[in-house]
Amino acid sequence: MAYTTIKKPSDYFNTKLYTGNGTDNHAITGVGFQPDMSWFKDRDDSSVHQIIDSVRGVTKIIYPELNYAEATDSNILKSFDSDGFTVGNNGANNQSGANNVAWNWLASNTTASNTDGSITSTVSANTTSGFSIVKYNGSGTAGTVGHGLGAVPKMMMIKELSGNADGGLQAWSVYHVSNGNTHFLNLNNTSARVDDIDFNDTTPTSSVFSVGSQNRVNSSNGNGVYVAYCFADVKGFSKFGSYTANASTNGPFTYTGFKPAFLMIKSINLNEGWFMYDTKRSTYNVVQNYLHANLSNAEETSTANSVDILSNGFKIRTTDSRLNSSGSYIYMAFAEEPLVGDNPATAR
Secondary structure: OOOOOOOOHHHOEEEEEEEOOOOOOEEEEOOOOOOOEEEEEEOOOOOOOEEEEOOOOOOEEEOOOOOOOOEEOOOOEEEEEOOEEEEOOOHHHHOOOOEEEEEEEOOOOOOEEEOOOOEOEEEEEEOOOOEEEEEEEOOOOOEEEEOOOOOOOOEEEEEEOOOOHHHOOOOOEEEEOOOOOOEEEOOOOOOOOEEOOOOOOOOOOOOEEEEOOOOOOOOOOOOOEEEEEEEOOEOOOEEEEEEEOOOOOOOOEEEOOEEEEEEEEEEOOOOOOOEEEEOOOOOOOOEOEEEEOOOOOOOEEOOOOOEEEEOOEEEEOOOOHHHHOOOEEEEEEEEEEEOOOOOOOOOO
16 A cells, blocks of 8 residues: 555644543543554653553553553543543552653554454554554464555564463564564563564565464464554654664764654664653653653653754764664654645754
8 A cells, every 4th residue: 555645643643641630530632533552651650551452442451561461450541532531540540640641543443354364363454554453363373464554564563462372471572674574572671682483584565464383473372362563654654664873972863754753762782671752751852751661660861862853853862872882773753743745844
């Protein structure tokens, strides 16, 4: 599928900041759409991250920094709403007076059975923004799974849900185009890339992605059930790529073709964490406020320059090994504004 430039990125991805009030049914509006996936984090303390999506249901939670099975909790999220969401009275994302962030993505607000692969999947896909949520049961043998994007995914984050695949809890397995199809990364830890057959050494196509027989992505034992979050490049909206470190405070510039609203970076060669930035928590350059996808730590502020968010990409401003020491660093980025068109980006 040939995607066209998205004129208003916040129609498909939006960061929402809100203050908890500790009460049940706390409605949060201003997202601009009904989310299909929300990623929550209390910025003030070490509460765990929570990812909830419409395919698994609003009471089902998985944790980016943990290899835990899916949990059921009716007090984290009550509903996805037409302009946001309603949270419950759980202190993890609604502690009274706490500052919270929710990153929100729009899929299709519906689900469909997908039989494009050898493994049937349930999919909510947005073919405009290049995002899909895919749920499937493992087969135990190498196979393919339909993702519904109509374009080749450049990044996928896969999590085993039941916690029973061969009797053990399973780590997150991340595919990234710049890391190749023979390696994976763990979202829940700092490990450098690992050479394994999670993706059956096969690049995704416009209709399916491949999985090997690894428990992380495709076990038939213990009722192995999986969710995959799949992302494709969309001009003016999303970009998944890499940059090479130069170990200088005048660090590498990466062109995305838009002003990023959200940026996540990870070294593929070093044992360093996943760093998350956005322009709602950091409203001017240099961006110094970050969260770790692989840690439950409260939001931190770097004492050294970190990243400049620019009208057409981002520039690293540190020699810190977490962002700019040696080797390659992958990133995922979503737009605040496109560089060109009816809503052009401006400098910060």
